[in-house]
Amino acid sequence: MRAVHKRYLREFIPAMVGYVVLIFGSVWMLKRVDTGWLRAAITLLPIIPIAFVIRAMVRVIRDQDELERRIDLEAIAIAGALSGFGFFSYGLLLNAGTLPAPPAEAVAIWVMPVLMGTFGIVKCGMSQYYRRR
Template sequence: MRAVHKRYLREFFPAMAGYVVLIFASVYWLRTLDGTVARTAVTLLPAIPIAFVLRAMIRVIRDQDELERRIDLEAIAIAGGLGGFGFFSYGLLLNAKVLEAPTAASVAIWVFPILMGLFGVAKCGIRLYYRSHE
């Protein structure tokens, strides 16, 4: 494993551990809070470690070689396209009342995880493609 990827893992795992702790803590803590400012601050606490995850991702992409950067660019383009198309199609189905409408929060909370999940799947597929075409 190259140094750039080791650094990424050193930055990624502590940030994700912080996210897991803060998501559970904030959900628990919100039950006891009143007031918009306090609830807003506690609700957004888990976003802080996610910002560090994004920082780690940006740094690793910036410091990779050209092929790795190309793979990541193609993967994020595919993930963004598929995710956007999926949410657009879902919105059309909701608008046509084909599906029962969920709350806005239950849809919004899934946008980023779906984007990152699709990025991971697309990256694996693109890597396999480039390995088979060497």
């Protein structure tokens, strides 16, 4: 494993551990707090480690070689398009009344995980594509 990827893991893993801890902690604390502004602050706590994840992703993309950078940037572009297309299609189906409508927050909370999951899948495909070329 190259040094750039080792650094990425050193930054990514603690941030994700922090995210998991803050998700569980914020859910636990929200059951005990009624003040509006405090609930908002507690709810937003898990985005702090996600900002560090994004920082780690940007740093690894900047420090990779040209092919790795191309794979990552193509993968995030394709993942963004596919995720956006999927959410747009879902919205159209909801608007037509063909699916039961979940609460908006139930949909909104899945945007980032779907984008990142799609990015991972597309990146695997892009890596295979460039290996075969």
